Each structure stands twice: as C-alpha cells, then as structure tokens.
Amino acid sequence: MSMEPRAGVLRLAPYQQGQSEIEGVSEPIKLSSNESSHGPSRAALAAYRDAASQLHRYPDGSQRSLCNAIAEVHDLKQELIICGNGSDELIQLMVRSYIGEGHESLQSENGFVMSRIHSIAQGADVVIAPEKNHRIDVDAMLSRVSDRTRFCTVANPNNPTGTYLTEDQIRRLHAGLPDNCLFLIDEAYAEYAMAPDYTTALAMVEEHDNVVVTRTFSKIYALSALRIGWAYCPAAIYDVVQRIRTPFNTNGPALAAAEAAIRDTDYIAGIASHNALWRDRIADELTAMGIEAIPSQANFYLMRFPDDSNKSGTGAAAFLQSRGIIPRPAGNGDQFLRVTIGLDAENEAVLSALRDYMAANEQ
Numbered sequence: 001m002s003m004e005p006r007a008g009v010l011r012l013a014p015y016q017q018g019q020s021e022i023e024g025v026s027e028p029i030k031l032s033s034n035e036s037s038h039g040p041s042r043a044a045l046a047a048y049r050d051a052a053s054q055l056h057r058y059p060d061g062s063q064r065s066l067c068n069a070i071a072e073v074h075d076l077k078q079e080l081i082i083c084g085n086g087s088d089e090l091i092q093l094m095v096r097s098y099i100g101e102g103h104e105s106l107q108s109e110n111g112f113v114m115s116r117i118h119s120i121a122q123g124a125d126v127v128i129a130p131e132k133n134h135r136i137d138v139d140a141m142l143s144r145v146s147d148r149t150r151f152c153t154v155a156n157p158n159n160p161t162g163t164y165l166t167e168d169q170i171r172r173l174h175a176g177l178p179d180n181c182l183f184l185i186d187e188a189y190a191e192y193a194m195a196p197d198y199t200t201a202l203a204m205v206e207e208h209d210n211v212v213v214t215r216t217f218s219k220i221y222a223l224s225a226l227r228i229g230w231a232y233c234p235a236a237i238y239d240v241v242q243r244i245r246t247p248f249n250t251n252g253p254a255l256a257a258a259e260a261a262i263r264d265t266d267y268i269a270g271i272a273s274h275n276a277l278w279r280d281r282i283a284d285e286l287t288a289m290g291i292e293a294i295p296s297q298a299n300f301y302l303m304r305f306p307d308d309s310n311k312s313g314t315g316a317a318a319f320l321q322s323r324g325i326i327p328r329p330a331g332n333g334d335q336f337l338r339v340t341i342g343l344d345a346e347n348e349a350v351l352s353a354l355r356d357y358m359a360a361n362e363q
C-alpha cells in the first residue's frame, strides 16, 4: 500500500514567496514583502553579533529573557508570552492545538494566507467572509459563524489592504463568537498604526479565555531573516500550546537580537513616524495621479488603478520593475498593486515611476 498524506495537505498549493530579484538588476528596490528597509536598530545588530560567541550552545528553551523584555515594554504578564519562529509558527501552533476535521476556520477575504494553509492542513474547512470597501466586514463574518466554528482570525491592521478595525469592531466580532472558538488577532503591523480609534487587543487577552494576539519582529523591528515573533495568550491556551512547541523553536541569535530590538523604543518610534509621514504624502500623491490609495495604517499601500483606463496593477508592476523596483500584485483582480513604504529615496523612486507610468500612453 502506498503512503497517503492527510487529506487536507493535498488541497494546498506550495507557498509562493514574494519576488526578490529582477534579472539584470544587481540591487533592486525590494518593496514586495513589507519588510523594513531601515534595517534593525544598532543595539539589535550588536546583540546579534555578540550571540555568535554562543553558537555552540542550545538557546534558552524557556525564552525567559525575551519574554521579560516584551512584558516590561508592553506592560504585560511575562508568563502569558510565547515566542515563535516568526508569528507564522505561532499561528500554526494555535491552529494545530485547537482545530481539526469537522471544524470551521473563519477568516476575512484578505486574511493572512498562513492561517488558511494551517487550517486546511488540519483537515478543517475554511470559511471566508467577503470584505466591504477593502475593510473587514464584522457582520459578514458574524453571519458565517456556525456551531462548527472553532477558530476565527483577523489581521489588524490587515494585509494587503492596510485598513483596520476599531476597538469597538473587534469587541463586537469577539462578542458574536462562541466561547469555544479561539479568536486570534494578528497584529503584525500594529506598531505602525496611529489612527486615534485603533487599539491593540492585548488587553482583551487578559479579559477573555479565547483571545490570542500575535506580534512579529519581522516588520518594524526589521528582523525578518531571524524568524521571531510572539503571542500573548490566556493561561489555559498558553499551557496547551507549550505542550506542542518544540523546545528550541526560537534560535539564540534571534532571541538576543529581538530582546535588544524591543528595548530600543526610541528607534522604533522614529521608524513609525517616518512611515506615517510617508503614508500621508504617498496618499496625497497617488490621489493627485488619479490612483486610489486604500487608506493604510500599515507600512504599505494597496493602490487601485482606475477601471476605465488602460492602467492596471500588472502594467504598473512591469513598469516599476523596469525601474528596478519590486512591488507585489495583490488584492482582487488586475487593478491592484501593493507597495511597501521604504526609505526616502525608495519612496521617491516609486512615486516618480508611477507618475511616468500614469503619464505614458502605453499600458
């Protein structure tokens, strides 16, 4: 008898990573994966280098020092924090712990692909709620809740739209979920959000037994290559997930660099304000060019080219690539393009290329 993988696994296509090269261009401007072109803080780099002297030792499986730093900086309970090999791994650990065949995993149209992948691999059915005006539609999600719904996730701010749910909306969504449904709020872009009615859901974790928040060091902290993120979970979920977490899922250099990175709050505040300045400027300039800028609270823009024109997301992507810039096709249909906000010169290059693309006669 030949071996058979679990049913869900064969329903999945292999993950396609964002493009990172352009043929013939030695140093492209890579704005396809919402990384931070600013790089990590100096303190994080120094900690990473220092960690080289300990490569022959296993890392601290308890992750204590990093959890302490996260708890101090965010005023959280250290004993409810779990670190993962990127927030990807934490999402996977939550899904593996709580859902399987016969269950439903609810997410929004633009939900982060990893929770869909892990849910399917577990044999669960993924239920997708449409979004309205590029925003997660709480009513559409709630109307899809069934007695099989065991997992519900939203990214806040969301990717690739950059839009967000207010605290009231998040709480209303949570209130409509059954108590036996884990509600995971993926806050990969939270540090960039500055809207007055945006609030992190970290406080909700201490109020409810079924709310988990994930964060990452891959975005504003610029440690994507090290693969490190963290989750804040209620005690019972913490206990379950710790049973299946492999003891050394987070490596030593990553733990050390992340600890220094999170303590360097001035550096992170500077990156967030730089991003917010560019966010406003890019929105104004795109609007002036006749491109719709979906209002973003993240470090990227989803832009929509006008329907009644010969301009499109794929046309713009090809044009930007001819200028050495890598954006990411995203959203529904061919009118959308997602571009990460980068350094001054990178953003100027994007705007200048888009101006020329919109002015050119060809598509």
Ligand SMILES: Cc1ncc(COP(=O)(O)O)c(C=O)c1O
Residues within 6 Å of the ligand: 033, 034, 085, 086, 087, 088, 089, 112, 155, 158, 159, 186, 188, 215, 216, 217, 218, 224, 227, 228, 229
């Ligand atoms: C919404 C969202 N969640 C999670 C992640 C994954 O982050 P990590 O690098 O921590 O696995 C990303 C990365 O692009 C993301 O966009």
